[in-house]
Amino acid sequence: MNITLTDDEVGILLTAAVHAPSLHNTQPWRFEVHAPVIDVLLDAERTLPASDPADRAARIGIGAAAFNIRVAAAMLGHDSRVVAEPDPGRPDIAARVFLGARSTPVPTLGGLYGELSRRHTYRGPLLAHAVPPRVQARLDDATRAEGATLRWLDQDAKSRLAGLLRRTDAADLRDEDRLHERMSWIGGDGGTEGVQESALGPMPVKPALVRDLSAGFDSAHRSQAVFEQDPAIAVLCTRQEDTEAWLRAGMALQRTLLVATSYDLVASFLNQVLESTASRTQVRDLIGGRSWPQMILRVGYPAQPNHVTSRRDWRESYDHWF
Ligand SMILES: Cc1cc2nc3c(=O)[nH]c(=O)nc-3n(C[C@H](O)[C@H](O)[C@H](O)COP(=O)(O)O)c2cc1C
Structure with missing residues (x-):
């Protein structure tokens, strides 16, 4: 009806x-x-x-x-x-x-x-509490309900990912186009789009499995923090690789994140390794080579309060009344 x-x-x-x-x-x-x-x-x-x-x-x-x-x-x-x-x-x-x-x-x-x-995306340190297996299973269910899969990485896969992240971050700093693009969206303290400096979270004192979105340009006001050494990392992946699969991955991502939020969990993303074909292929190998990695989630319980990003009013994205 x-x-x-x-x-x-x-x-x-x-x-x-x-x-x-x-x-x-x-x-x-x-x-x-x-x-x-x-x-x-x-x-x-x-x-x-x-x-x-x-x-x-x-x-x-x-x-x-x-x-x-x-x-x-x-x-x-x-x-x-x-x-x-x-x-x-x-x-x-x-x-x-x-x-x-x-x-x-x-x-x-x-x-x-x-x-x-x-x-909200949380880029600060996580508590040492592990995500309980039954909660992981609820997140798996949420992803699967939208036709995607969550692959939780074991220690070996996490250390291979850490190496890949280090190499990708170093290459990213030399890529002027990507650097300029990030600079135009990341940092600052106001506005209704982009990631404000307060939402970037503190800088890790020692290397950690967290993405520094402001890497390569000035972020003078950032505080520092000690980060957890062994976060839970999951790769959200799809069987297919086309525009429909990307849409489905987004629906699966959001369902998973909302269910995670209902358990007071937070997530941030390590997607820099999915932004170039070469490193994405290596992540694909890391998860067995048969499905396509779409998002890499770092999941846990927050150790600090979160700072949030703003949005444009919905009317700014809506210009047709039918
Ligand atoms: C496809 C996709 C990729 C993303 N990749 C990253 C990432 O690599 N690192 C990161 O810190 N946040 C990443 N994010 C999170 C966005 O920065 C975040 O969603 C945005 O700033 C809005 O903030 P909110 O999630 O707190 O509402 C990604 C989000 C999406 C949808």
Whole structure:
């Protein structure tokens, strides 16, 4: 059965959408609403040609935004489903969310609504508490529910990843295009996009498995901290490697992060090794060579309070009223 959306409902759905994570908080989305359909478009002016030339990360962010719409829709009592690239005549539409009257209850989705504004990327040190196996299993379930897989790395794989991260970080410092791109989105203390300096977290006193987004340029105000030596690391991967798989990876990422938040867990990402084909291939080998690594998550319990990034108002990404 078709539904109509009030202006307030559109606001609730799109406010939820823009809470999604995106690489460097570029918020690479636009929205069109023709109820009962919400289209999520790739905003070509908010992509990152040096770090993300194929728009893989941008589509992961769009998948996360589409998943947030589903969560808010469930909270409002609507069913939903997502179709990737629904219109060959409109290749800019990355995802279409169909809303419908609810026929069967989906308590798990609507129950995540409260976590949308609690979830933030946390780049500080983690407590020494391990993630309990039963909680890991819930995260595995969340990823699998959206058609992706979480691969938890053992000690050997973590130390191989650490070596790869060191080499990638060193190469990154010599890559001027990527450096300039990062400088235009990272740092500073205000604004509604990009990653503010306060959200970068402290600098590790000793090398740690955390990405310093400001590596290579001035970050004079950063404090320092001792980081955990052995965080839980999981690679979110997909069977396929195409634009639809990237969208699904984003939905799986967001579902996993929201479930993690519900257990008071936090995550940050080590995705620099997925930003070039050569290092991504090595991560692929690390997880057995059969699936495609889409996100690398460092997961645990935060040892410090979190600082959050801002968002543009949803109306800035929404210029068509139908
Ligand atoms: C595809 C993708 C890749 C990301 N890669 C990294 C990364 O390598 N390092 C990092 O610190 N954060 C990474 N992030 C997190 C973003 O910086 C973060 O989502 C954004 O700044 C918004 O902040 P929030 O997650 O706290 O809402 C990534 C996010 C996405 C969606």
